[in-house]
Amino acid sequence: VNEKTGKPCDNPVDLVMKTGTIISLANNTILIARDGTRISIADSGAPIRDTASSIKGVVLVFRDVTEKQRTEQELLKTQKLESVGILAGGIAHDFNNILAAILGNIDLAIHRLGENERVVPLLVDAEKASLRAKGLTQQLLTFAKGGSPVRRTVSIEGIIRDSALFILRGSGISCETDFQEDLWLVDIDPGQMSQVIQNIILNAREAMPGGGNVRISCRNSSEPASEKAAGGDSVEITITDNGPGLDPAVIEKLFDPYFTTKNKGTGLGLSICHSIITKHGGTLTASSPPGSGAVFTILLPASRSHEIVPEREEALPDSAGPGARILVMDDEEIVSKVAREMLQQLGHEVVLVKEGQEAIDCYRKAMEEGKRFDLVIMDLTIPGGMGGKEAVGHIRALDRNALVLVASGYSNDPVMASYQDYGFCGAIVKPFMLRELAVSVQVALNLQKQ
Template structure:
């Protein structure tokens, strides 16, 4: 065997490979001389060795073979070669043996034959044509393999259609979307032939994409609103070399999970914005309630002899107290209420609500419990949790006007690979509250946590119950889920992160400190004149000397000029805030006690060693806190 190879180091483009087979060495030398400038040339005079070369060299593009050779004729050699190689084959023959040529055409799949002695130009053209056919066939095979791999392994439904809408190629996912038994059952048929009238919209979109000649993308939703699925459909017109649209590619991607995630994120953003709004409203409302409740408390002793007027003022005070309870719910929803969280036994909290639930739900509602014996503890404010469970049970009662069952259950759940942005992976104790009521329509299910949104009649609901529950579980590191359908009731799931700490006992109620044994001067700082006047009036009634200023800057001027024993200041004031004032006082007069009063406790900002009193406050709470701060140290 001889092998002639010509390498051009300056030309990195790979050259085609030719195998020449002839039992005459002179012929092989002539073929090598003829082609070595354009191709890599392999030569052999033995057919058996040629087969070994073909098996070892998968990149052979063209085989040139003599017909009459000892041991194996050319047509037989090329037939054997066809079984192991896709190389193009040309038969060389010095005899007018038409039967051999026909055999080579039929068995060996030759692309042509050349007679000996050959015309060099004719032989070059024949080899060049064979080489180009082989290269194009390989490129086509590669593209087909890539297309088949794309169709078979893509997660999308993919199809190729002609301009009449007939399927030319499609994958199994597209066939499944068409409810067809197989891919083959769709080939050559239109979507309308498979789906009937249900395909009208899709076929209209196909025609529009073909007419426009531009790619188009739409999102299509199918199914009922409560269980809707979404597909992103992309249509890409495919043009021929002349620029005419001849085919259409259709790609459908299921984006249901993405849409659900986007909806959850939008809802989370919406709830955060509503929480910010609720916190601001609650702060302003607490200032108003402080002035109202304080004024009523100061005025009540003055009308003690007038029973009718006293009753009216007590009614006003009770209404204002209900308003204060509403603001606490708002602040819990807006994450601005400082929860008194501790590690608790959730089953114990639920069992301790027997009397409360019995009084609140009435005789037409049966309460059932199924509590897990090995329930994990959770860190949460037990008082707020009781209020949350009570709210949910009352909602269940209201959804069952003819009576029914409210079922409370608990379980442990480990969350893995969560797609809910509000529910991180981890261990959770889950409280489920289920009713057998009317259920919640899907069109309003996504709004039930919005503050002030209620489906109850006027005067029957504030729309803050579920908002408070949402705020509580969010602040506790968990989330809330609702499963509901019209006619089959509602189940609310509270997910609370598992606590690894031991369950804490309920703190004992602190005894009120004794009043200060001495008269003291107190500076009251608040930008709201009504709140400032009420606070100062309370202090004056306790026997203290009080002075009022409207700002932090005015307070510093007064403190520099006079001696005071205590400063009581509002937290949220324009310019210098109450916290800024407290820090300035601590620097200049470190021994001067300071009490911050606020309509919402921003625990993240206020250092733990600052004394804080929440608005609205009764006079007794203010008296206790002031006496404590003025009491001798030690």
């Protein structure tokens, strides 16, 4: 039958007998087995002739191309996600710069007005809305191509339990878990992986408004390499619900950007999940066996380490300390201005520059005049100019004791995760609040005292 129309195809034997030539069936042809299994096929037919060239029979050749088509569809889906991801990353970065000015100015206004002013509650509401927008840009950055996970070696069990409990609390949906006792550790970004689990379970919750059951199982898996996967040791996570299930047509588009079956929704949730798992070197698939609900299966490469890496914690500064002389580099005027206002609010002296070479020249001149900067805050990337990633090396060459703090709207950039490897003393994600900036600056200045 034709896969798209569901109508029976012309009998290939009749076509060969009628035309007397070699024929091939059209694309989208499938065979349906007695048990209902659907097999995509590519086939051809040719006449069998006797010595007098009369047709005595027909030979048909059928090739199962189900896996080939599935691989091609996955490749197309990945390319589509990458294209939209590049766009999403650029939008999120630019939006974060705008938010830095909005959120920073609102935060400054609240601090300067005091709690008794009538306008403050309005500013607080605006601040809350801006923070929600900040959360949306973080989702876009996670989805974007190039957003690298900040990995730690952890046990996935606790993350799954906490995520499921958070989403299902008060829903009337029960949750069963089945974890293998000696479950292998994984190298993951706990925040991103929690987002994946929460998104999948949230979909299950919304599919069962009248209540139901979610079952989560985890086991160790060792598979040989194949065309579908690289093979090796992995941790398999299976999340199953007893909802209405998924139509085959829905499963095909489930991880496509902006595809949704909900009246309200962005259609980004499962696309982001797919992107996160891919960046962790894993796979995410969905299925819906006849008569059952949706089944999501995650495969994550097992860690080679056998020790859990604890999350790094930075202590809060003891005090603000005396004012420091700080050089700020950012090409966005609205961002650099609000950063200057914040730092001056904290009692520091601030000099602004727009790109890396200007920052290097300014730092060199300050050293020659005996007015050395106590701290430099640099934007990671400068379109059309030298960004902080390159400029920090030149400044450290001028002054090996220079303290340079990196700031960026790309929170998932590898430099932000491993800033010390690139010569920075700390990192701060834009948009930031006054307190976040105060803590980051003081932690950096404390390094100078040490």
